[in-house]
Amino acid sequence: MTETVEASRSSTPTRRALIDADVHVEVAKADVLFPYLPDHWIEHIRQSRFKGPTDNDSPYPPRSPVAARPGSKPEKGPAGSDVGLLRQQALDEPGVERAILNCSYAIDSLHHPDAAAALASAVNDWLIAEWLSKDDRLRASMVVPSQIPELAAREVERVGGHPGFVQVYLPVRAQHPWGTRLYRPMWEAINRHGLVAGIHFGGAPGNPPTPSGWPSYYFEEYAGMAQVFASQLTSLITEGVFDAWPTQRVTLIEAGWTWLPAHMWRFDKEWRNLRMLVPWVKRAPSAYIREHVRFTIQPLDAPPSRQQLMEVIEQLGSDELLLYASDYPHLHHADPIAFLDDLPPDLARKIASENARNWYKF
């Protein structure tokens, strides 16, 4: 196996085509959004010294190793807030042909529905003006006030026609599983605009991240987020999201993916036993997952040996599920480029660019 990899490396001196399905931009502080906010909310923010919705429960503790890899902080502001530096480090240096921007601004933490809607619109207009229009390699996920499905649908209608938006950002932690019927107006709008739903690590809905309540350490939240992703996957399928909208695509972003075979085995078995409870689910859950769901590769959460890693990839049952992602400027344990370098060339090519090109219709 190693010999094949070496041979392929020497015979392909040109750079590998790369599509990065997860690059982060950061709203440095609330007044960055003032050009895109109505006067009412500008005054409100100034009067209350509101710093923005991610003060205490950020999915990336600002000074932790997760938030910023070495060298990614611009002179002013947090990592991912400067378009010049991001262009250089996330696009030019790795040779990325397309990157999808995600903004983890915690719109979902705001209980005031009008504030959530106004800030979501401001973030989207900021993304258009200050990112998408600056470099044609960039695409983005729009943010929506997802806690109020009707308002989320309205925001999708407002900016869903912009060619730069390819996806709707939904935090994996929410007040309810994303498949539940109350979100149908949002799904209807997402599907009508042909957008991918990007379910992303994090979220600040105010309810605990585990079925047993609140953990003590960020470590637990980070590691345990994989289980929340698994629960969302269960919900999307049992509720019939893909039966109601057979063209809907969902990407799980920063979910990890080595847990997927075990989840599909269990879910398929439960479906065989209990499918009379959800008769609209016509096929095994794994069949829906392989058709409708993709996974970004970072964090990798790889087994200790390459052989085991290849076995897990084989257990996925499809070579189309994984999408390359750097998660720039965040840092995880594994290096995703080294992961690609270690794969058989055909598979590496698919994960590096082909799968994302097909999935996002670039």
Place this chain on the structure above:
Amino acid sequence: MVATQLAPSERVYTRPAFIDCDFHNQWDSPKDLYPYLAKRWIDHIETFGMRNRAGGTYPRFLEDKAGTWPPSGRRAASEPQYVKDTFLDPERVAYAILTPLGGGGGIGNLDLSAAWASAVNDWQTAEWLDFDPRFRASIQLPFEDPPRAVAEIRRVARDKRYVQVQFSGRPHEPMGRRKYWPIYEACAEYGLHVMSHAFGSYGQPITGTGWPSFYIDDHVGPAQAMQANVISMVVEGVFEAFPTLKLVSAENGFAWLSSLCWRLDSTWHLLKQEVPHLKRLPSEYVHEHLYVCTQPMEEPHKPRHFLQMLEHFGPSVDRVVFATDYPHWDADDPDLAFPVQLPPELQQKIYFDNAAALYGLRGEG
């Protein structure tokens, strides 16, 4: 049925005698427990009910497995003699670990929670442990009230037929939180293990993202809920503080064990400065301290993936213990549960040796 049933000696077995690590003894009605309750609590229950935290109500359409219902019309697994005649003897059950559900840990009134747990324990001792020497039992606890839980452990643990304490799958806080440490300290003192059994307690959803709609979600979910408890026990340092303690996972599946180890280890490389109390790789704590019951058996898409999964377990292959979940609708048949023929050595470990080592049980599988 009775006429055609072979006597145990005539039956040909394809597997060893086994230790059933998840056997649900049940009461037919809460009234079965009244002989073990003070009149004050009987009156209370008759007037106000038990008042658990709400939630987790789904139409299920499923009851206990056919063949487990005694002819008396009482509930399945509520008559020890019927269990002995139709399950323990003919299936060659070497030991069965009693894991009753509804032990009172989730009852809101903490005094009733403690009284109910004590009643269940006394009922187990008198009507099950004393009935057949193959039974071992799990101490029911008012686990949301740790001082009372410790008192119950001290009251019951002198009876060595109690081999562990039993938590519900979703206590009010993640299992590693300091609140519960006095319970673990008492367990370590008495050499008891801690079992976390799927479901129970409620009041909080089976997901980290709110309530799902269907029982199928609830039945897929224990794998996620248990992983949250394993993460909590490992990361909050329970196994550093109590190095002899073992955590037993019941009815949560087990294929997730390897990917959880991989994720925990990669998280540790990134975030270990937040948890300096951890002295080893998280996976090492999992491999040493976590036992997993087999039911509901994993059924990978390709049978060879089952053995591959166990190879990925590494040392944890010695921590996989067989369980039927008798008498529930999804109970595993001890003859037919595995999706592949196991090599004899592995079969012996999972059916008998691993659990015998865990619980200090003698005999032959």
